[in-house]
Amino acid sequence: MARLIRNGAIVEDHGPEVLDLEQWLAAKDRGSRAVVLEPGESLAPLIEHIEEIPLVLVNFPTFMDGRGFSYGRELRERGYSGELRAVGHFMRDQLTYLSRCGFNAFQFEDESQLEAALESLADFSEYYQASVDQPLPLFRRRAADN
Template structure:
């Protein structure tokens, strides 16, 4: 079973990964597959770079998991996608998957991601440690809605 970081621990994945053909309800669906399903209740969906999350906005309460793929770690569109989903009230699992570096973990967490599926599983321990790289920030973010200037003594 593939493993990932969830709620600050390394766990086994409950979902089957996205695939082009023959995806069932246990799979994370591609945006195209998800769009074609009439009943979306309980279905998970994965966004790729270039697939803005706006089509999901109206049904956020029905979605248990949104995965956002990072085919290359330098493509930062997913950071905005994650944050926009959370800002619009998405409360399910927000998963970053693909080529993620341990060094990006704090940024991802701050943009609202709570699950991290690294393509290279041998880096999971390092990534877990990366979550603690920073514990103070200037900006407002999903995990700290008040910017530092509103919290300074």
């Protein structure tokens, strides 16, 4: 059984069956299956079913492909509340940014990196910019405290 980071803890993956976008759209029982998004695929078909998707996996074919960050942000901004998992070739250094875009699960190809990767989620204690996980920039949060 594969291990991954989910909601700040290392866990075994007991997730639903994973289908590619075309298979998922053709399936009759979508609510019990996960969908994997590849770079370049449109999110539009998922939006009308956003409340019934238990898990969305976003594939990063290379660590330099940033389209998955946009998928995560857009899904969260459109109301997706299920598990959003990064899979493929992303780096430990990108975890903070992925989580700021809405990802709450990370599946590394090399599970030996999980312990160190989990620690890297706490690399930063404060953020200046607004994001999915913190909609107000720091200067607005400071102004609200005064």
